[in-house]
Amino acid sequence: MSSLMTAGVAGRGNLAIRRFPTLTVQTPRLDVRPLTVADADPVTDIFADKQTQRWLPFPQEFGEIEGRSWCTEMAAERRDSGMGDHYGIVRREDQQLVGCLWTKRTDWVGRVTEISYAVSPDARGLGIAPEAVDVLALALVLEHGFQRIELRVAPGNTASRRVAEKAGFTYEGLLRNAGYVHSGRVDLEVWSIVAADLR
Ligand SMILES: CC(C)(COP(=O)(O)OP(=O)(O)OC[C@H]1O[C@@H](n2cnc3c(N)ncnc32)[C@H](O)[C@@H]1OP(=O)(O)O)[C@@H](O)C(=O)NCCC(=O)NCCS
Structure with missing residues (x-):
C-alpha cells in the first residue's frame, strides 16, 4: 500500500493521510x-x-487491554490511520519482550507525535524505558521527518517523569484537565524533544 493517501480534490488544500512508518530501532541491549x-x-x-493499570492513559471503563488485539488489529488500525504504531521493547540478550511503546496523536501537518510506554515489572529500574524512548524519538526526528515528539505524564507518576528527564525531554508545562488515568480525569505534564534539540 502507498504510504501516502490523499483526500479531496488534487491540488490545493489536500489533506495528506500517511500510514505511520514501520520502523525498527536498536541500542546495544534493546x-x-x-x-x-x-x-x-x-x-x-x-x-x-x-x-x-494505575497510570494507563485510559478511563477504567475502557477495560483490560487484550494483548492479541493490541498487537494486531489495534496496531494495524493505528498504523493505517497514520496516528501511530505499537512497538515491543525486546532485550537482545535473551529475546524477552520487556516493554511496550506506542506512538499516537500524530499530526502530520505539524509533524508532531507522542510516545507512551510501559515496562514489565521485573525489568523496571534498569533504564529500559528511557533508552527505548530516546532511540525511538531520535529515529522519528532524524529518519522520519518529525519536528517534535511529546510525552504526557500524569502528575504523581514519578517513574514516568524520570523517563522523560533521562530520555532528554524538556518539561514545558501542565495541560489542565487533559486526559485520563484509571482513577479519573487528570492534568497532564507535557514534555518534548524538538528537532533543534538534536542539532
Ligand atoms: C514508568 C516506567 C515505564 C519506567 O520504566 P523503567 O524502564 O523502569 O525506567 P527507569 O529504569 O529509568 O526507572 C525510572 C524510575 O522508576 C523508579 N524505579 C526504579 N526502580 C524501580 C522498580 N524496580 N520498580 C518500579 N519503579 C522503579 C525510579 O523512580 C526510577 O528513577 P531513577 O532512575 O531516578 O531511580 C515503568 O515504571 C512502568 O512501566 N510504569 C507503569 C506504566 C507507566 O506509568 N507508564 C507511563 C504512562 S503510560
Whole structure:
C-alpha cells in the first residue's frame, strides 16, 4: 500500500493521510520493533500489571487491554490511520519482550507525535524505558521527518517523569484537565524533544 493517501480534490488544500512508518530501532541491549501476534502473552501481562493499570492513559471503563488485539488489529488500525504504531521493547540478550511503546496523536501537518510506554515489572529500574524512548524519538526526528515528539505524564507518576528527564525531554508545562488515568480525569505534564534539540 502507498504510504501516502490523499483526500479531496488534487491540488490545493489536500489533506495528506500517511500510514505511520514501520520502523525498527536498536541500542546495544534493546530492539524496538512493531509488535506481532506472537507477542500477545507478554503484552497482556505488561498491561495487566497493577502499576501499569494505575497510570494507563485510559478511563477504567475502557477495560483490560487484550494483548492479541493490541498487537494486531489495534496496531494495524493505528498504523493505517497514520496516528501511530505499537512497538515491543525486546532485550537482545535473551529475546524477552520487556516493554511496550506506542506512538499516537500524530499530526502530520505539524509533524508532531507522542510516545507512551510501559515496562514489565521485573525489568523496571534498569533504564529500559528511557533508552527505548530516546532511540525511538531520535529515529522519528532524524529518519522520519518529525519536528517534535511529546510525552504526557500524569502528575504523581514519578517513574514516568524520570523517563522523560533521562530520555532528554524538556518539561514545558501542565495541560489542565487533559486526559485520563484509571482513577479519573487528570492534568497532564507535557514534555518534548524538538528537532533543534538534536542539532
Ligand atoms: C514508568 C516506567 C515505564 C519506567 O520504566 P523503567 O524502564 O523502569 O525506567 P527507569 O529504569 O529509568 O526507572 C525510572 C524510575 O522508576 C523508579 N524505579 C526504579 N526502580 C524501580 C522498580 N524496580 N520498580 C518500579 N519503579 C522503579 C525510579 O523512580 C526510577 O528513577 P531513577 O532512575 O531516578 O531511580 C515503568 O515504571 C512502568 O512501566 N510504569 C507503569 C506504566 C507507566 O506509568 N507508564 C507511563 C504512562 S503510560
